[in-house]
Amino acid sequence: MMNWRSIRLRILLLLIAGTIINYIARNSLGALAPQLKTELGITTEQYSYIVGAFQLAYTIMQPIGGMLIDKIGLTAGFALFAVAWSLANMAHAGAGSWQSLAAFRGLLGIAEAAAIPAGMKTIGEWFPDRERSVAVGWFNAGTSLGAVIAPVLAGLVAATYGWQAAFIVTGAIGLVFAAAWYLFYRSPANAGYLPAGELAEIRQGQRPVPTGTTTLRAIAVTPRFWAIAVPRFLAEPAWQTFSFWIPLYLAKERGMDITEIALFAWVPFLMADAGGILGGYLAPWLQRWRKFSLEESRIAGIALGAVLMIAPGCVGMVESPYAAIALLSLGGFAHQVISVLINTLSADVFPQNHIAKTNGLVGMAGWTGGLLFSLAIGQLADNIGFAPLFACLGAFDLIGAFWLFAMRRHLILQKA
Template sequence: MRWAQALGRRALRIRNLRWWIVALICAGTMANYLARNSLGVLAPELKTALHMSTQQYSYVVGAFQLAYTIMQPIAGALVDRFGLRIGFAMFALAWSAANMLHALAIGWLSLAFFRGLLGVFEAAAIPSGIKAVAEWFPARERSVAVGWFNAGTSLGALIAPPVVAAVAIWADWRWAFIVTGAVGILWAGAWFAFYRSPETHHAITDEERALIAADRPATPAQRTPARDILRLPRFWVIAVPRFLAEPAWQTFSFWIPLYLATERGMDLKQIALFAWLPFLAADLGGILGGYLSPFLMKRGVALIPSRIVGISLGAVLMIAPGCIGLVSSPYTAIALFSIGGFAHQMISGLINTLSADVFNPAEVGTANGFIGQAGWIGGLIFSLLIGQFADTIGYAPLFAVLAVLDLIGAAVLILFIRRLVLPSPAPVPVEELSR
């Protein structure tokens, strides 16, 4: 019997298993963002059905953002404490149930309550993904891995407009929340069934386990207490640009459909046809931004500077959506949004990769949770500003501010690059990069 079990395990070995792990994480972030972006797609209809003003809608968005902001470091710490397999699956089940509860909303207050619940549980997604990348990938591959799993955020946002609109037209908006929530339940089961750490996964090859272990310090690093992480200069050098960059993505996720409806005159069907394009471009930005870093490293650029070059390029491209107020065609506006989606996901993926670069795997979930919290504080503040001023001064000046914020964030990274000290620096052989 033992011989048969051992033979079966050998037969199940999968080469390059770490990339299958990334695909599984990508599917999880897709489920996460499909549920999250359902609100934005349904916003024009919900404003009518639940008798909401633009300001009240901003409070609904803010409830999610506030809960998500508070929970990110807590969720990251819980995943660090209980492990990825159990922690990520339980959070996915919880966010799926919270999304389905949106169908019970009878006004903006109840919708805000359910939205807050969703924010509490969805906060685990990015810290969990970054922790998995830190566990499974050597440093030279992390930006590529983050680019692919981070593509799930924009893939989820990409499929949300056609999927949510189709369900809402076929049934109604309540069923749209139920269907998008059910997707997360299916993914949670798959994650719990298939995920293991590289040390214990039965399908990993000996060669891949050795490749991952070779990039780890000889002595396992100790987990730094949360209060000490907040005192580290390298934390703030990453957290400040994340604070400045995140408002753009949250504006795209929660406000593009409402902007297209109110200022560009599009109905739900037209939004379903075009609102996914910025998120398709975002996929390309996240993936290509991930490959940019190893491309530069092959040409002699060090690890941390290679990340910052990509972030700076993305910040320059963010000037495009800042100019939306200067164009009259709604299709040109969508094209500029698409450039912004490409640029932002390049920035976001590389900033998240930096947290995996400068914090060890035992603490990266907590550290990335705090960094994400900084970003979501920025997003919450900006969403409330949109709710306050969109009906009076319009969206155009607010979009222009987004471009300025990203340029400032890139400048912070350039000026304080020396603060991003790796815990155990080691040169990357050129022959390894060429593999």
């Protein structure tokens, strides 16, 4: 595995920092939702539209953002998107109704959509194949850690200075990251600070990948794209539910106030960190000790995560709120195992100069599933409760794992 003094580790740490900051911004809404519903008179259905505005903008913009990153490069491209998401999040402080809040969420979704494609392109450029899932695991841990920090940071700032200040603080820190990224990040070929030996190690560890997928249309018609996109479509509703609905679930069905939510809502995301990191190490372990191919190791890990996703589906069967949080935490762990390995597959089977747009298109499929499910929650949660909806999440991932297994022949490029 990578040398802990390597330059690519420093690149990964910078990327993780940006991901944490990105997710602090997007998850601040969920942490503040109970207070916003009271102070702005927002119904559960209207809140689903606010969430949906972010999801719709994010869904549509992911392949576009990825295409822009591929075109203008990571250095300037990711920095510009970071500035944009910071300003959009700070603008939330001016919301006076659910409609204006939805508009600002839409702007945030547009700006944040390039973050994951940019991260995957960074890893695709900087890491040999054998290290890629590990790097993605740590990168994905940034998404969960941001979600851990968001309810604590936003909740404490809101309790002291008001919810408007919480949006300003969680947005402003992104400007610091944008400056750091622009000043430091360069691709390996252009990084004067990268030793020749490490550059050779990176290049020698990356196998050739079939080319020819130069446009979004060309990518979208390949069987290997659909092999990845369908499981992502089925997996993403879980993460969207955890990110945007857990605080409301804990308030509505478990009777927690905003302070208790700040104390406990981060636990599933801490477990998600563990799942992302261990999921990244699982793939190379399967390659080394079970002699799986590169792609087979990803598929096996996704299947394991899908089985574990049965846990959050059982939330309605427990009476204790702490037992419910434990099941949701296992779900966070399982989902991030799945997420890490699906994202890694998009970097494994598509060429480097198209990774951002490919991952953006896969992400668009995933966020379409997340958007549809969030709208369903908004329509159904007040009538049937959250338990049947959580039960659906486990079933979705099992179906996705079966699909991926059936489509595996379209992903196996060569033996690792």
